Amino acid sequence: MSRASLAALLVVVLAPMASAEKPVSKEVAQRVTLHGRRTIAQAPPVKVTCDVIEISASTGKTASIDPAIKKLEKKLAAQPWSFNQYKLLSQTSKTLEKGKQESLGLKNGTGTAKLVETVDKSKVRLTISEDHGGKKVVDLTQTIAAADWLIVGHPVPPSKDGHLVAISCK
Amino acid sequence: MSKHDDIELMQYADGELDEREADAFAKYLESNADARTKLESLGQMHELVTGSVEASADALPDHKFAALWHEVNKAIDEAAPKGIFGKVAAWIDRHRGHVITGMVSAGAVAAIALVIRTNQDETASSSRSSIEVLPAAMRTAPVVESLDTPDGSGTVMNFEDEDGHTTVIWVTPADTVEGI
Numbered sequence: 041m042s043r044a045s046l047a048a049l050l051v052v053v054l055a056p057m058a059s060a061e062k063p064v065s066k067e068v069a070q071r072v073t074l075h076g077r078r079t080i081a082q083a084p085p086v087k088v089t090c091d092v093i094e095i096s097a098s099t100g101k102t103a104s105i106d107p108a109i110k111k112l113e114k115k116l117a118a119q120p121w122s123f124n125q126y127k128l129l130s131q132t133s134k135t136l137e138k139g140k141q142e143s144l145g146l147k148n149g150t151g152t153a154k155l156v157e158t159v160d161k162s163k164v165r166l167t168i169s170e171d172h173g174g175k176k177v178v179d180l181t182q183t184i185a186a187a188d189w190l191i192v193g194h195p196v197p198p199s200k201d202g203h204l205v206a207i208s209c210k
Numbered sequence: 211m212s213k214h215d216d217i218e219l220m221q222y223a224d225g226e227l228d229e230r231e232a233d234a235f236a237k238y239l240e241s242n243a244d245a246r247t248k249l250e251s252l253g254q255m256h257e258l259v260t261g262s263v264e265a266s267a268d269a270l271p272d273h274k275f276a277a278l279w280h281e282v283n284k285a286i287d288e289a290a291p292k293g294i295f296g297k298v299a300a301w302i303d304r305h306r307g308h309v310i311t312g313m314v315s316a317g318a319v320a321a322i323a324l325v326i327r328t329n330q331d332e333t334a335s336s337s338r339s340s341i342e343v344l345p346a347a348m349r350t351a352p353v354v355e356s357l358d359t360p361d362g363s364g365t366v367m368n369f370e371d372e373d374g375h376t377t378v379i380w381v382t383p384a385d386t387v388e389g390i
Contacts, residue, residue: 086340087339087340088339088340088341089339114371114373115369115371115373115376118369118371118376119367119369119378120367121380138340158340158341161340161341161342162341162342162343162344162349163341163350164341165355175360175361176358176360176361177359177361177362177381178357178358178359178364178379178381179356179357179358179359179360180354180356180357180358180364180379181354181355181356182352182353182354182355182377183352183353183355184352184375184377185344185349185350185352185374185375186339186341186342186343186344186349187343187346187349187373187374188349188352188374188375188376188377189374189375189376189377190352190376190377190379191376191377191378191379192378192379192381193378193379193380193381194362194380194381194382194383195382195383197383209341210339210341210343
């Protein structure tokens with residue numbers, strides 16, 4: 041066996057050991073290469089994950105709710121509106137990065153969400169906008185605690201049905 | 211030789227028969243002149259060959275014999291590994307099969323470890339949120355900082371239950387007579 045082969049053997053055996061001892065994780069610092077020569081530490085991007093649930097609300101003789109949104113039943117039933125039937129239109133999980141506007145991917149109309157900032161490490165400041173039928177319905181900025189819910193709703197003319205968008209971030 | 215053949219005679223001459231067989235063959239020799247003649251001939255031939263080899267060995271000069279041994283020792287020395295690196299290389303050479311198996315195994319394990327570590331890092335990084343969820347009782351009420359409803363009016367309602375707060379913003383178009 042030649043010296044080169046022996047050196048290769050040592051590299052194969054020792055490389056994983058050296059790699060396993062790396063103390064810096066991606067969560068702590070990301071290394072960014074500058075001109076291929078120097079690296080600096082950069083804070084990880086601020087981002088949160090938000091559940092976006094789009095619901096069609098209507099009024100009927102018997103109350104009903106889509107099994108997929110059963111977790112919202114209590115909250116929806118507590119509202120002072122006449123709706124008692126709720127049907128899931130779409131459900132997505134969006135990762136919002138600070139300062140970047142994301143489409144909510146609504147089935148009816150369009151909507152966007154932007155993470156303005158995080159507050160006290162347990163709340164998010166969000167800007168939400170929604171268009172329906174080519175018209176701006178709402179544009180709002182709200183600070184909400186992680187896991188709390190924000191529900192934006194409006195009637196859908198000419199019917200008396202309602203269109204709801206529920207958002208909760210973690 | 212009806213009872214004892216020539217092979218037995220040669221074994222007797224070389225002392226390869228056991229005691230009982232040797233006694234039996236000795237008695238046979240006493241009664242068989244031809245067998246005795248063959249045995250004497252074998253003995254003479256043995257002495258001749260042995261004497262010739264010993265004479266040849268004696269004829270080899272001492273310095274040539276010493277030189278021959280020197281060459282043998284030198285060949286043994288050259289074959290032996292020199293230094294720690296040489297000894298390690300020689301050991302690896304002797305255990306080539308195990309070394310290759312070990313290298314392949316170590317490489318595979320290292321590759322798997324790196325893949326797992328990378329995936330864990332990426333999963334942790336991608337799933338890591340910048341905020342933490344507080345218990346519902348410790349959360350503060352949501353705050354609507356701005357609300358713009360261009361073609362209608364907005365109604366803000368806050369509710370609190372054991373799961374936390376829920377803010378409902380209901381937008382009523384301007385041309386809607388009925389409320390919610």
